Amino acid sequence: MSVANHHLTSSTPLSSSSSSFFSHSKLISSRAQIVAVKVKNGGVCKCVATSPAEQIAHTTKVSRNPNMGKLQAGYLFPEVARRRAAHLAKYPDAKVISLGIGDTTEPIPEIISSAMAKRAHGLSTLEGYSGYGAEQGLGIEDGDIFVSDGAKCDIARLQMLFGSDVTMAVQDPSYPAYVDSSVIMGQTGLYEKDSEKFGKIEYMKCMPENGFFPDLSAVGKTDIIFFCSPNNPTGASATREQLTKLVQFAKDNGSIIIYDSAYAMYISDDSPRSIYEIPGAKEVAIETASFSKYAGFTGVRLGWTVVPKELLYSDGFPVAKDFNRIVSTCFNGASNISQAGGLACLSPEGLEAMKQVIGFYKENTNIIVETFKSLGFKVYGGSNAPYVWVHFPGRSSWDVFSEILEKTHVVTTPGSGFGPGGEGFVRVSAFGHRENVLEACRRFKELYK
Amino acid sequence: MSVANHHLTSSTPLSSSSSSFFSHSKLISSRAQIVAVKVKNGGVCKCVATSPAEQIAHTTKVSRNPNMGKLQAGYLFPEVARRRAAHLAKYPDAKVISLGIGDTTEPIPEIISSAMAKRAHGLSTLEGYSGYGAEQGLGIEDGDIFVSDGAKCDIARLQMLFGSDVTMAVQDPSYPAYVDSSVIMGQTGLYEKDSEKFGKIEYMKCMPENGFFPDLSAVGKTDIIFFCSPNNPTGASATREQLTKLVQFAKDNGSIIIYDSAYAMYISDDSPRSIYEIPGAKEVAIETASFSKYAGFTGVRLGWTVVPKELLYSDGFPVAKDFNRIVSTCFNGASNISQAGGLACLSPEGLEAMKQVIGFYKENTNIIVETFKSLGFKVYGGSNAPYVWVHFPGRSSWDVFSEILEKTHVVTTPGSGFGPGGEGFVRVSAFGHRENVLEACRRFKELYK
The missing domain is CATH 3.40.640.10 (Type I PLP-dependent aspartate aminotransferase-like (Major domain))
Known part of the structure; x- marks a missing residue:
């Protein structure tokens, strides 16, 4: 396939607006064209087929930076995102609420x-x-x-x-x-x-x-x-x-x-x-x-x-x-x-507007803190930060993360993703629309009542 | 001074909007306040005076990254900017034209x-x-x-x-x-x-x-x-x-x-x-x-x-x-x-608009190319790029840069700043308003006629 692509590209006159970005999109459509050609015309299909020599991919002689290999799993938040996506694939109709990654949700003043x-x-x-x-x-x-x-x-x-x-x-x-x-x-x-x-x-x-x-x-x-x-x-x-x-x-x-x-x-x-x-x-x-x-x-x-x-x-x-x-x-x-x-x-107006945004998230934080407290959990953080650090003594953070996701469709962040000292904790972020935070808390109460 | 600042800062109630950025501005105004206090009240001045122990600056035990020490002079463009500033200090009324750093000048479509x-x-x-x-x-x-x-x-x-x-x-x-x-x-x-x-x-x-x-x-x-x-x-x-x-x-x-x-x-x-x-x-x-x-x-x-x-x-x-x-x-x-x-x-409209911006700069490039050609210089680049590479055989790039700046108030970039292979060349950028490019070319013609 790749040879055919290249031939097509180099024989196609490129407009003066093309650079890698533009010609790349071109490559993508070229690919689609080839697939179409394949369906319509078996001869061309054969003609563009990959030769045995082409199947052996070229590897450069550049060694991979060994430090990159030392990194553990994915970066935490992409990993959480992957698990969220897998959950959605399993429960396509679930109303998933994300209190995982600390991403703001409220409009900019x-x-x-x-x-x-x-x-x-x-x-x-x-x-x-x-x-x-x-x-x-x-x-x-x-x-x-x-x-x-x-x-x-x-x-x-x-x-x-x-x-x-x-x-x-x-x-x-x-x-x-x-x-x-x-x-x-x-x-x-x-x-x-x-x-x-x-x-x-x-x-x-x-x-x-x-x-x-x-x-x-x-x-x-x-x-x-x-x-x-x-x-x-x-x-x-x-x-x-x-x-x-x-x-x-x-x-x-x-x-x-x-x-x-x-x-x-x-x-x-x-x-x-x-x-x-x-x-x-x-x-x-x-x-x-x-x-x-x-x-x-x-x-x-x-x-x-x-x-x-x-x-x-x-x-x-x-x-x-x-x-x-x-x-x-x-x-x-x-x-x-x-x-x-x-x-x-x-x-001055901007500072005031920011204070209101922060005040909103701080109210969210209180709602989350009170919810977990009412369920008998030891809860930390929350008063000076938009994060609530909930203790699940003796349990694996990823297990708790999975349990919460599976049973409430709420994404949190497993504490052990932040280092071994976070094991047994889950971080609940207060960045969310009010109705989502309230709904998530209702579900937490259902699960841990 | 620094002790007084810190005391003042820590004894001043900080608004909830303060973080390092905000409190830093606060520090700056605190400094001004202290200067004022000094003038008004010698006693306070003595009180905040730096003690001998404070005069010995603390150095951390962190070694400077030795790679940083290998870098040559300043990064090229800040160095050019410094020389431009020095020129302006020398000739405060000069109408300096910058064809140095490759910085765009025309409005965004x-x-x-x-x-x-x-x-x-x-x-x-x-x-x-x-x-x-x-x-x-x-x-x-x-x-x-x-x-x-x-x-x-x-x-x-x-x-x-x-x-x-x-x-x-x-x-x-x-x-x-x-x-x-x-x-x-x-x-x-x-x-x-x-x-x-x-x-x-x-x-x-x-x-x-x-x-x-x-x-x-x-x-x-x-x-x-x-x-x-x-x-x-x-x-x-x-x-x-x-x-x-x-x-x-x-x-x-x-x-x-x-x-x-x-x-x-x-x-x-x-x-x-x-x-x-x-x-x-x-x-x-x-x-x-x-x-x-x-x-x-x-x-x-x-x-x-x-x-x-x-x-x-x-x-x-x-x-x-x-x-x-x-x-x-x-x-x-x-x-x-x-x-x-x-x-x-x-x-499609954006691509068209970009082509027009590029066309404008390409016209500038032609003006610069033709100017140096008419003066008998060997000129390279320019036809596929917004840069004109002018040869001054046997001369030092920084000398030519200084000569042009001194005599025409036009900022260019010395070729040797791009590596030893650039010695003897000067880069003239086509990023400029049309009237500035025309005026710079008039001055080049005056200098090298």
Whole structure:
């Protein structure tokens, strides 16, 4: 088949609009044409048949990056999506509700979307048009802030920044992108089946017993410490006292904290919203954050990372200088339309609108928390984060995930997908339309009454 | 100072909207407040003064990624921007024209910007809202195409995919992101001052003498071959015959070609628009491309990369499978608003509108080509690309760049910034408003008459 395709393609005059993308669609239709030809004309069919020599696929001599082979199963959320799809195949009429992936569901406030639409329209005018922006974006002069297309993307760029030779620590459980990007960069050693851990990663256990803050006296010294607060998946936020300890720990060890504050605006009590509220943090911490969960920008893509100029490598070289080089070389800035939305988010009306969106999801969270509490479960998180961390002691997370999906058609996320410390828990996300959250809770009550 | 800031911050009640971004602005205004306090009240000034212990900056114990230290000077375009800024400081009243960085200047066709504005507005409605999209984007089913936020970003992700242990070849001269991202990943060895090359990179010389296509018999075998056609910076496009040779070369060596076709729609003759027009290319080539130079999307950010499922590592594992894992872990898809623009680009009206934009820049290119030809220069590129490659035999590119900037206030790009093979050339970009291009050409004629 492939030979026939190529012949057809190269003998077909290509319009001047064709590039790989366009000619690729062409290839797809060519394929369809050939199939049609086959049906109509056996001779052509024979003519395009694959010769024996062609059946032996060419393999390049490039070795697969061994780090890619170390990754465990699929990335958690695609894996959840696959299981959801399998469930739908089994129950095609089921009204599946997704409280799994932390994906926002509520419309973007008008004040913000209008700003983006206006910017998009403006791009068709001479005055409103702009091309490449500064990689740092948003026109903010302060050299510490790098505007990006989201925290996940910046985490990958931070991994490129630090390279393969650093050691790292993560909360256990934690957002999988920290560990997986470390694996990809070759920082981690091999996966050890028994412990369900990578050899060279320091796992900082965050459990109900320690108030979801690690016992730092038991944590080995590493170059990098990933820390997320309010935490995904546990929903726990670290107190000022705890973060002060963390900063001191990093200072004593000479470590760099990568602090993920993507859920900071969900904090209701006096927990710090930023690591930089802790004295001395600028000398030891990078902070990454995002508009995704505040303004519903999961699809719009806008975030930022703060790399203070006070943060220095062991030789005194500023980390921000190298990060600037990374974003100049490996990135071209966030979309200017998304940035217009970001600026609208920061206006007084935008801030108010974001607070309302967050308030809505926080009400969802309360509904979920109360439901599981009323059923006698131990429930964590929820008060400072849009995630509810439900304990099913002694049970396998994936088993509970499957049970809930099978019996209620509700997608959650199995805690063990976030690391071995998540075993026995399930994460229920509060991102959903109200009626879906209420319906899911009705079904939970039916199942666990 | 920093202690005072922190005290002020932690004692200031933070609104629930604060996260690092917001509290950072707060910090900035806090600083201003303190300065004010200093003026008004010497006592407070003393109180917040930096103690001797605070003056010794903390350095972490994290070693700087040694690969970052290997990068040469700044990334080319920031360096050009710095020199432009210095020129403006020297001649504040100069009417500087930029034909340097390849940045689009003409408004985005209405049909495309309207689609984006409509999508942005739609995000404020329940029906129109969407969150995370598939990382592959655009709703295209075909697993070979990965939609991205641009070719430069995908090049970095491809580097993460292949890791540190691969060897690579580049055209010399070439777009600097290939070499620089390889350096960052640790593929290159050290920079050798004498040759102006990195030890482990294979430089494929592309000169007028070889029609800007390398003598492949002189090129060493590498894992990866970066190849850009139509080429940035030389403007040369490879013929079908040449690309057939390249594909055969890759097949013989077991190499993978990363084919950059970002300028494919500028081709006027019958040069292939895509490497996949060459039989067998799917088994040896990845292709990356972008809407930037077709629809003026340099700031909107949208591109795509094709990784055919026929492309296999030496052990038979499909490259596309690992790349899918990379984009799932290190990326979250292109902005949904930008993707709406991309879909509009692919409509019949969108294709027509893009052709007109491209036609405009091609007219600019002709004006520049004719100008330099009339002045007796040897001029290359231009007919299939928006770049004109002007030869200044025996002269240093940076000297010519400085001469042109100093005497005409026109910013170009020095050829040697694209590799040692670019020495003696200057790249003149055709991305500019018509009156600026005409004015720049008038000044060139004045200077070189």
